[in-house]
Amino acid sequence: MDNLKQLIENNREIFENEELPVGHKERFLKRVLADKVVVRDYLRVALYLCAASVVAFLILTPFILKDSVENGCPDGLADYKSVLKSRSSEVYLMADRLDSYNKDIVINTLDELVNEAIPFEDQLPMELDKITKSQLSQQYYCPKINGVEKLRGYVSQLLN
Known part of the structure; x- marks a missing residue:
């Protein structure tokens, strides 16, 4: 080179x-x-x-x-609390068919998801308009509803 x-x-x-x-x-x-x-x-x-x-x-x-969005959370001004109660009651009925150990786990988890020491509506300030209250309710209850749906899937797997 x-x-x-x-x-x-x-x-x-x-x-x-x-x-x-x-x-x-x-x-x-x-x-x-x-x-x-x-x-x-x-x-x-x-x-x-x-x-x-x-x-x-x-x-x-x-x-x-x-x-x-459509995985279990209704839109609009729906009553999220009643939807949560109805879906959780279905999971309670499914849990009755499980063995005692899994039944206790499912019911304890469901109680954690559903039960509130102070209802969410009572925690909201009175000055909020309906649209804001609806949005806050959706943000609060939708994860709970989705959690109940996931727990329902888990219970159905245990039953199969």
Whole structure:
């Protein structure tokens, strides 16, 4: 490698003054433009793939969020407490068919989920409007309802 470098340094004027072959410049520019076309095509394909992934995300997101919202929590001004009581009573009935050890565990867990020392509605300030109260009730009771549903799935697995 050093020999080549020395050869070029010693004979620099020969390399600089030598005429290039006919058509060399055109072939060089053609190759450079072809490389630019490849890069441009790559960027175009990357842009199409990004756009397709954004469209797919926008299409699929509502379905994913819809499934996570609809897993047992009613919308609107529903009576979350009565929904929680009815679903927990179903789990109580299912727990009666379990052996005593699992029955005690399920009932204790269910009592922790359902029973309140002070009802949630009594803890809310009177100044809140109905919409805010409804939103707070949903945020409070939905995790409890979902927990009862998960416990129901656990009990059904134990019964099978």
